[in-house]
Amino acid sequence: MQARLWQTRRRSGASGGRRSFAVASLAAMCAALYAEVSHSAAWVQEQGAGQAIVTGIYARADKAFSDDGSQTGAVDFQKGAVSLLIDYGVLSWLTVSGTAEFGSDTSERLPFRRPGLSNAALSVRAQVYRSDRYAMSVEIGGRTEDAYGEADRLVDTFGWDSPLLEARWSGGANFELFGRASFADVSAGYRYRTGEGPDEVLLDATLGVRAFDPVTLLFQSFTTVADGDIAAISVRQKAQASVVYDLSEAWSLQTGGFATVAGQNVLAERGAFAALWYRF
Template identity: 40%
Template sequence: MQIVARIPGTYDDQDPAAIGHTDGELDMRMLYGRAFGLGSWSSVLDVQLGYRARFGDPPSEFKADVTFGTRPVPDILLLAQSFNSIGDGSEAAIFVSGREHKVQLSGVWDVNESWSVQMGGIATVAGANALRERGIVAAIWRRF
């Protein structure tokens, strides 16, 4: 289980950049993770189910995130991820409930024992009252 509290950095409701971010949030999740072999490939599954309670006008949301990773060769990790959010209808003022479903596909190359490089893409594949996002994912990983 995981609980994360968000305390806003501003309370100025007149600042357009802060609208929807002036109240606290509580993100509560049930987490499940498992490492396993898929044939000779080491693999991992991460499932997160949760609820984000928002204490203001934006709607609270149900969350479901899933990550599957597998290593076809020792220095390459392939990742398929799904990020899902469904509003619970508790919105007020200018906000509306929506839903969004995103998929991210990427590969991670282990450059050496300490450093890895990730490249991939992310896209909104379905939703209502949500942005249709398309993007490139790039990251540098450091093992400690």
């Protein structure tokens, strides 16, 4: 997930005043595997301003979490993907976000190549409260995914998965941690699948610390729980850490790593990512 650090400078000047350390949650997945870009946040963009973030990730898994939460078996999974996030402030209280991913998976020697668009999402986020220290927003949107891409002919599954409708609530606060400007952001959401397949409950959390100019440290947690048939229940708990380096007022570079630290009926993934942000 990418933090919107540029909001600090636009509201407080290049010194990055601590009262306005308004950073949103990372475009994570930039971070979460399967490009579950989590761009919901307590803060919205300023009217007429926005950002574009390009993220590249690589992940692999050689184990999986069983239905009792223990790691079991030898699996062979790899993923490479590039994702794009665009966030734009239409009004002072309303932000529009769009994401898209292009990528390829390899699972047990079966390639799931996606040379074109493999998933896309569009959402609107509205500010419902904001002060110098606290912020709150709500978001609603939809996403669609192509689960198999070029492997359709091998697995006899064609077309796109059922679209997902998503609603989120996000809350955040600015504060000091060990004398450093910091923020925390939490987000709770629900994804409703319009066709076959489980719905999902989402819970994300982000802690950001301005270690020193121009470096910000980000620590995140992403939790997804499938809310469907008991036989298909899955839980994924993913942790991520990254460093954001401001190259200029307009450009930033983010690098980090992530891993699935707990789960049920999911892969034990681990990987790395890099992202380039452009603020306009």
